[in-house]
Each structure stands twice: as structure tokens, then as C-alpha cells.
Amino acid sequence: MINLKSIQDFLANTEIAVVGASDNKKKFGNIVLNKLKDNGYTVYPVNPRLTEVDGIKCYANIESLPETVCAAVFITKPEITEKITVQICEKKLINHLWFQEGSESNYVIQVALSNNRNLIYGECIMMFLKSSGFPHNFHKLIKKSLGKYPK
16 A cells, blocks of 8 residues: 655655656646646656656656656556566666556566555546645545545
């Protein structure tokens, strides 16, 4: 089960890669990127089809990120998350991984955990950022009232 300390440890990183970043303002990969940026994080979009997202240099792959990036949120299909997570673990890169709901699989969760990564999954990162607005704050309220919010 995911706990609040794991989430806080993830969010304590000031530089976060957004794997699956999008230049389409309506896509979640763009929304998360900009919300992280608005919350003071230095963001690194990762998408092999783009060279920039909203004026920010986009990286084609995880290996080309600066070494200072220790956290990544995944907004990708599970098969892409699996491929990149295996690379991260093999090359001993990023230590903090957040698999946005729908980007994970049982396999990739086991890969990350068996390689001692701080892993968040089954939670929406937007619920844990300041001023996320509707529906994220409402979702947070419901989870708290049902006792399903991480402790």
C-alpha cells in the first residue's frame, strides 16, 4: 500500500521528468507538466516525438535527461512504462517513480519494487499538488472521507 511518506519523498524532488508529456493542452501529459511547473518544480518533458513542450526542451528518452533528475511521473501506456522502467533499473537511473493511474501493470510494479525504487501507483499526482482544482480536490476529499487517502 502506498503511504504518505512515499508521496512526500517523491514530491521533495525539485526536478521531475514527465514521461509521456504532450504539447496538446487538453492531454493529461500537458496538464501534469504545467501543474508541476506551476508548483515550482523544474520539469523535463520526455517524448520521442517532440522537441519541446510549451517552450521547454523535450527529451527523446530517459537516458538523455540530466543526472540531477531523480523523479519521474509516467503518463504512458503500460507497455511503454514497462520498457522505460526496465531501462531505468538496468542503468541505475531515477529512484522515484510515479505511475499515473492507467500507466502501470503488475509486471512493472514488481520490476520497480524489486529494484528498490520509491514507487507510487494507484494515486493521481494531481491530488497531492497545491491548488489542483476540480475534480482533483473533490477526489481528494472523497478519498479522505472514505479513509482511502494515504497515511
